[in-house]
Amino acid sequence: MADADLVILGGGSGGYACALRASELGMSVILIDKDKLGGTCLHRGCIPTKALLHAAEVADSARESEQFGVNTTLHGIDMVKVNEYRDGVVGRLYKGLQGLVKSRKVQFVEGAGRLVGPKTVEVNGQQYTGTNVVLATGSYARSLPGLEISGRIMTSDQALNLDYIPQRVIVLGGGVIGVEFASVWKSFGSEVTIIEGWPHLVPNEDDAISKQLERAFRKRGINFSVGTRFASAMQDATGVKVTLEDGKTFDADLLLVAVGRGPNASDMGFEEQGIAMERGWVLVNERLHTNIEGVFAVGDITPGLQLAHRGFQHGIFVAEEIAGLRPVVIADVNIPKVTYCEPEVASVGLTEAQARAEHGDNISAYEYNLGGNGKSQILGTTGFIKVVRINDGPVVGIHMVGSRMGEQIGEAQLIVNWEAHPEDVAVLIHAHPTQNEAMGEAHLALAGKPLHAHA
Ligand SMILES: Cc1cc2nc3c(=O)[nH]c(=O)nc-3n(C[C@H](O)[C@H](O)[C@H](O)COP(=O)(O)OP(=O)(O)OC[C@H]3O[C@@H](n4cnc5c(N)ncnc54)[C@H](O)[C@@H]3O)c2cc1C
Secondary structure (H helix, E strand, C coil): CCCEEEEEECCCHHHHHHHHHHHHCCCCEEEEECCCCCHHHHHHCHHHHHHHHHHHHHHHHHHHHHHHCCCCCCCCCCHHHHHHHHHHHHHHHHHHHHHHHHHCCCEEEECCEEEEECCEEEECCEEEEEEEEEECCCEEECCCCCCCCECCEECHHHHCCCCCCCCEEEEECCCHHHHHHHHHHHHCCCEEEEEECCCCCCCCCCHHHHHHHHHHHHHHCCEEEECCCEEEEEECCCCEEEEECCCCEEEECEEEECCCEEECCCCCCCCCCCCCEECCEECCCCCCECCCCCEEECHHHCCCCCCHHHHHHHHHHHHHHHCCCCCCCCCHHHCCEEECCCCEEEEEECCHHHHHHHHCCCEEEEEEEHHHCHHHHHHCCCCEEEEEEECCCCEEEEEEEECCHHHHHHHHHHHHHCCCCHHHHHCCCCCCCCCHHHHHHHHHHHCCCCCCCCC
């Protein structure tokens, strides 16, 4: 006899979203976490980093206010106070989430869980069996072979807890987490160097976006080395030295290792219970079923994008799947992505190169330059919105770079996921003067009737 309709192992974005939706659908739910409810996103990821990025934006505004005729002086950054502000944000959301879980009558069990039967999790010597089980144990910050995380060599977990600003910092990895930390530290006054082995920063984005971000970072004085791989790092009492494969060296006070995140799925009984896995990831089909009937996996332990909102969507999806509601599958490529550095990068759908690989020359792409957008001029930002369409067909990708462009991702993801044609969007109205107008302008141009743009 099951203890609950649903037992969920891991209370991060994927696990708790599943718990909330399942309880809404009338299921009894046991949610297990060895740490704080909310997981990486709330305590060590999205929220604390975005609070730091906001503080960084405030610092930039203070430093650069003269160009708007406002005279201020930036006296310095008090990291203890910045951390207090950040912890206040996290604390309020954490309290709210705990209240929400309680009010939905989800039973929260604190402790490390282990799968001891296909549908049974053991925690602190007690076993909980579910009619269905969801694995949602998330991910951890990876390092590279031979690169030990200790002292001056750290991952985002330790970097978030620094109570000082390093004078010189090296960021290993020019992906999302790397460029976000680089952006924060530069705004706080550090000398920053990013090392990326791929030929470009944010290498998963459209090439044009990467190049524009590189231009913007160069202008901000953020140093970077791309295209040469890391070889080794040494640290002593005074600093850390990084050597690349071409023999070039870099010195700094600390090294942030931001080379990606691996699945947190080992030593929890998954293999013993016969769950199919590959290189540590839990394998699922497109409806998030593992190979064992009644056992599902969601979020970062499944191969694909590692994003909190993907975790939320997975969690809701599985609850509805179990309830027999046949939810709609959303492919990873159509999940919106935002990188919150300054300037921001936001995208959804296929890059131009991916669209060309899939559809040959039957595509068109248009870049609307933010130079023609009033609000962007007011803010003093540069960048563009690039829209990729199939000729006489729908928009399949939207790629943006510029201050605050993350806020435009909502409309972008609707356009791509609803398979709108540029002509559909061109007749809709975008308020003036907003950065959102740039979205309208790009679609007007692709529909053959540019307004504030050259054809
Ligand atoms: C620095 C940083 C910044 C990020 N910024 C963003 C962002 O801006 N936007 C975005 O969308 N995503 C961001 N992410 C990614 C996002 O945090 C993850 O995609 C998301 O948290 C994944 O959710 P999850 O539920 O799969 O796993 P997690 O949130 O990692 O939750 C897994 C939970 O399982 C628990 N657990 C693990 N093993 C056990 C066990 N044996 N027993 C009991 N409990 C266990 C853990 O304690 C944890 O609470 C960021 C990540 C980092 C590190």
